[in-house]
Amino acid sequence: MRVATWNVNSVKQRVPRLLPWLDQREPDVLCLQETKLTDEAFRDLLGDELGRRGYAVAVHGEAQWNGVAILSRAGLEDVVLGIPAAPGFPHPEARAVSATCGGIRVHSVYVPNGRAPNSDHYRYKLSWLSALRDVVAADPPTTIVCGDMNIAPTDADVFDPDAYIGQTHVTAAERAALAKLQAVGLHDVVRERWPEARVFTYWDYRAGMFPKNLGMRIDLVLASAPVADRVRAAWVDRHARKGTGPSDHAPVLVDLDEAPDGDIGPVVPPPSAPAVKRNSVTLPQSR
Numbered sequence: 001m002r003v004a005t006w007n008v009n010s011v012k013q014r015v016p017r018l019l020p021w022l023d024q025r026e027p028d029v030l031c032l033q034e035t036k037l038t039d040e041a042f043r044d045l046l047g048d049e050l051g052r053r054g055y056a057v058a059v060h061g062e063a064q065w066n067g068v069a070i071l072s073r074a075g076l077e078d079v080v081l082g083i084p085a086a087p088g089f090p091h092p093e094a095r096a097v098s099a100t101c102g103g104i105r106v107h108s109v110y111v112p113n114g115r116a117p118n119s120d121h122y123r124y125k126l127s128w129l130s131a132l133r134d135v136v137a138a139d140p141p142t143t144i145v146c147g148d149m150n151i152a153p154t155d156a157d158v159f160d161p162d163a164y165i166g167q168t169h170v171t172a173a174e175r176a177a178l179a180k181l182q183a184v185g186l187h188d189v190v191r192e193r194w195p196e197a198r199v200f201t202y203w204d205y206r207a208g209m210f211p212k213n214l215g216m217r218i219d220l221v222l223a224s225a226p227v228a229d230r231v232r233a234a235w236v237d238r239h240a241r242k243g244t245g246p247s248d249h250a251p252v253l254v255d256l257d258e259a260p261d262g263d264i265g266p267v268v269p270p271p272s273a274p275a276v277k278r279n280s281v282t283l284p285q286s287r
Contacts, residue, residue, distance in 0.1 A: 001074060001102055002026065002260070005146035005219060006240070006251035007033040007110070007202075011067075012045060014247055019049055021240055025253065026260075028074045029101045031108030031146040035059070035067030042069065060097040067094050068110050068147070074102035086131040089124045096132065104227060105139045107132075109147035114168035122168060125150070129177040137184040145186060145222040148202075148249065151178045153188060157217035159200065162279040169218060186222035189254055193234045194266035198275065201236055202249045206284035210241060213273040214281060221254050230256040235265030 004027040008014040011032060022030070035042060042059045050057055056076040061067035070076065077100045082092060089112070098107040109132060112125040136145060151174045155161040164170045182188065190199060200215030209215065221234070233255040241250040255261075 001028045001104075001256040002253060003029045003031075003104075003106070003144060003146065003221065003256065004237075004251050004253045005031040005033070005108070005148075005221060007148040007219060007247060007249035009034045009036075009247040009249065011035040011037060011042065011069075013245065015045065017240065017243075017245060017247070021237075021251070022053060022055075022071075025237065025251070027253065028072065029104075029106055030055075030071040031106065032069040032071070033067070033108065033110040033148045035061050035069055036064055037061050037067055038063050042067075058097050058099045060094045062094045065093070066110055068097045068108045070097055070099050070101065070106055070108050072099065072101040072106075076101055083128075083131050083135050085134070087124055087127045089121065095128070098135075103142060105143045107136065107143070107145045107147070109145060109149070111148060111150045113150050114174065117166070117168055117171050125168075126173060126177050129181060133177075133181045133184060136181065136186070139224075141224055142226050143186070143224040144227055144254075145181070145220075146252075147219065149178060149218055149220050151175060152216045152218055153178060153191070153220070157191075157199070159214045159216070160276060160278050160281055163281055163283050167283065167285075169216065182222060185224050187225065187228040189221050189223050189228055189231050190217075190234045190236070190252060190266065192228070193231065197266040199236060199266045200250075201252055203241065204284055205248050209284070211273065212276070213271040214276065219249055219252050221252055223254070227256065232257060233259035233261065233263045233265060236267045238267045238269060238271065 115121040201219035203210035203215040
């Protein structure tokens, strides 16, 4: 069973990339984030194409912003839109959908960005993560939480910790909130499989960040122990970030029980750019 997650940053813009990628990688379950379409518009756009490929769809979206989905050809049962008791900003946003696929409870989540440390949106982010933790804590033993967490778990998950001083995604409170989520029994399967590797999933469009491999690892697959024990491969499809019209995120793939492409990874293909010296690069948003 192949499970993948991908922040497509507008599914409408990404259709020319998404459909060929589905045909190439053949995930059994795909979690999408930042679909940026209403449920009706999503089904109008992709329903027929996904149906022909054997995918059932659970979608929770809104126009222009946010939006999540689960595509599954391993079954799709007990669909829940959103997170009960989650805060809004000020109204509830389309940031989570869950379903049971192939006997696994699957969550597709798009965690709030946080915008600036100690801002209202930052506090919203922390509260939202707490609500997500409460839901996952009550899940069955076989659970996966996939998505754009908008948090780099450690300094090893950014190209240069010094560049992110004063920014969101790396603060102690955000990392503590993520750690509390994992403390319910979730394993960061990519990092556990590649503990020393330099792995990123997001690169800013600006300033040549992608070819220079100046990225962050913020798209995660967190699995309960019974699922994590079944992992045979876990990797980032960097090829999907290349070329014309890509998302600024790359998909993350996890193979359970068997690995059709072998135990490849951690990043496919590997980047050629060397690691930069610390404190030598300024983030585009800081210029």
